[in-house]
Amino acid sequence: MPKKVDTAKKRSTQIVPVIGMSELVQAELLSTMKKLGIVRSESYNKLGSISHWGLDWKKAYPEVRSFRTPDTLGLPAKLMEWTVSDVAKAITAQQAACTDAVIKKIYKKFPGRDGQRRRKELCKQLKTLAFIDDPLLHRLVRKEFQRGHSWVKNQIVYQQVGYKCKRLSRNTYQLELAGLRRGKRNKITVRSNRKIKGQIRLVYKQLLGKFEIHFLVDYGTVEIPANRRAIGVDKGYTEAFYDSDGQAHGKNLGKVATNKSDRICAKNRNRGKLWALHRKLEKIDPAKSARILKNNLSRKTENRRYRKNQSEITAIIGAASKSLFNGESLKVFAENLTQPIRNKRQSKAMSRKLNSWMKGVMRDSLQKWANWTGSVVTEVQPSYTSQVDSVTGTLLGKRSGDNFTRFNGVVLQADHNAAKNVLSRGTDKDITRYMSKTEVQAVLLRRTARFLEGMGLSLLDAVELGWLDCKHSKTRAFKQLLNGI
Numbered sequence: 475m476p477k478k479v480d481t482a483k484k485r486s487t488q489i490v491p492v493i494g495m496s497e498l499v500q501a502e503l504l505s506t507m508k509k510l511g512i513v514r515s516e517s518y519n520k521l522g523s524i525s526h527w528g529l530d531w532k533k534a535y536p537e538v539r540s541f542r543t544p545d546t547l548g549l550p551a552k553l554m555e556w557t558v559s560d561v562a563k564a565i566t567a568q569q570a571a572c573t574d575a576v577i578k579k580i581y582k583k584f585p586g587r588d589g590q591r592r593r594k595e596l597c598k599q600l601k602t603l604a605f606i607d608d609p610l611l612h613r614l615v616r617k618e619f620q621r622g623h624s625w626v627k628n629q630i631v632y633q634q635v636g637y638k639c640k641r642l643s644r645n646t647y648q649l650e651l652a653g654l655r656r657g658k659r660n661k662i663t664v665r666s667n668r669k670i671k672g673q674i675r676l677v678y679k680q681l682l683g684k685f686e687i688h689f690l691v692d693y694g695t696v697e698i699p700a701n702r703r704a705i706g707v708d709k710g711y712t713e714a715f716y717d718s719d720g721q722a723h724g725k726n727l728g729k730v731a732t733n734k735s736d737r738i739c740a741k742n743r744n745r746g747k748l749w750a751l752h753r754k755l756e757k758i759d760p761a762k763s764a765r766i767l768k769n770n771l772s773r774k775t776e777n778r779r780y781r782k783n784q785s786e787i788t789a790i791i792g793a794a795s796k797s798l799f800n801g802e803s804l805k806v807f808a809e810n811l812t813q814p815i816r817n818k819r820q821s822k823a824m825s826r827k828l829n830s831w832m833k834g835v836m837r838d839s840l841q842k843w844a845n846w847t848g849s850v851v852t853e854v855q856p857s858y859t860s861q862v863d864s865v866t867g868t869l870l871g872k873r874s875g876d877n878f879t880r881f882n883g884v885v886l887q888a889d890h891n892a893a894k895n896v897l898s899r900g901t902d903k904d905i906t907r908y909m910s911k912t913e914v915q916a917v918l919l920r921r922t923a924r925f926l927e928g929m930g931l932s933l934l935d936a937v938e939l940g941w942l943d944c945k946h947s948k949t950r951a952f953k954q955l956l957n958g959i
Contacts, residue, residue: 788839854905
């Protein structure tokens with residue numbers, strides 16, 4: 475039996491619908507949301523600047539209270555305090571995302587072992603306001619950190635003391651929420667398969683005209699073994715994930731995403747013709763123009779279909795993530811695909827389909843199931859993982875669709891080959907996560923040159939034989955290797 479060294483909590487956000495409330499309660503809740511929207515906006519304006527970098531969310535309420543008191547809006551102090559704390563936590567997450575982007579630029583500016591000391595010093599300064607005194611860091615943070623603003627006015631955050639939960643039937647509960655007046659609570663009925671407890675968020679969906687309750691559910695703990703098995707994961711369009719063990723997960727993703735993209739394209743082409751007809755008839759036949767605008771150009775049905783398509787894709791990705799981990803604690807190496815694809819010429823149809831490729835959902839789904847299974851997800855530099863021969867670790871070979879043909883004629887499954895490359899990239903000391911594409915290409919060309927040297931060949935010979943893509947011959951690293959530099 476593997477030795478257990480730690481435990482991890484299995485948590486997930488559950489969303490349950492509100493199925494009953496009186497008109498008076500609804501009016502008061504909407505009024506409260508509007509007032510708390512003012513609190514959110516002012517809190518973002520106050521706390522969202524660099525001067526509050528690294529602020530503890532527990533100390534945020536006194537800062538806002540100094541210029542905005544609950545009495546001026548007719549709000550209970552606790553409701554305002556919980557909202558300000560929620561805003562402070564969101565700003566902290568925004569600062570963490572900015573820090574991650576700045577660290578990537580630091581690694582790019584000071585690469586290799588020569589810049590290790592400088593990188594460590596700059597990353598340490600990022601944790602506090604000390605970075606303001608460093609001109610480079612101050613400029614990078616100013617460029618990456620977007621001052622926060624909030625227009626959210628459809629939410630109320632309640633802590634455990636702010637409501638009571640009472641069971642009415644098997645899947646029905648009654649919540650008594652703290653109201654604007656002391657001692658008076660607003661009663662609503664929700665449909666849920668478990669008792670609601672802990673912090674909750676009441677959200678009003680304006681497009682649907684419905685209320686929802688969001689709360690965190692604790693499903694227990696999972697034991698983490700001392701040694702996790704390592705696997706590489708290639709994220710794809712046809713299949714959601716392909717692991718280094720040769721298993722595909724989420725095989726229908728490409729088909730569903732393509733159908734969704736084609737349907738929206740055809741729909742919008744027809745809508746374009748209707749818009750042209752509507753504008754043409756505005757002066758000739760205003761009545762008919764108005765009927766077309768009302769009956770044929772509304773978004774209600776299309777929005778419902780779009781949400782259904784998005785839910786279907788999200789479900790496929792979630793099932794693929796669950797299948798990938800299969801309840802096992804793993805050490806997963808995955809591609810970091812957060813950067814947009816730039817400077818790559820492709821057809822409009824391909825661009826349209828790639829827009830349906832939900833890279834962010836895939837990343838979040840992997841992290842969720844990693845937390846549930848006590849696994850660790852480590853992102854690696856994705857450049858050339860699909861163009862490297864996983865057997866030799868060189869650029870000798872060519873990918874065509876689902877096949878990767880090695881220089882000796884052996885054909886590998888392309889996604890399986892890429893997943894193996896991702897796995898080896900996770901422990902590669904020469905290629906770090908924040909390296910640029912050009913630096914990665916230079917490292918791989920040096921390895922390819924060493925491999926060819928053992929065969930008595932050069933990089934130029936490999937290009938002539940068709941083993942190495944001729945695009946690499948135009949790079950500076952290729953020319954330096956040819957000249958023996």
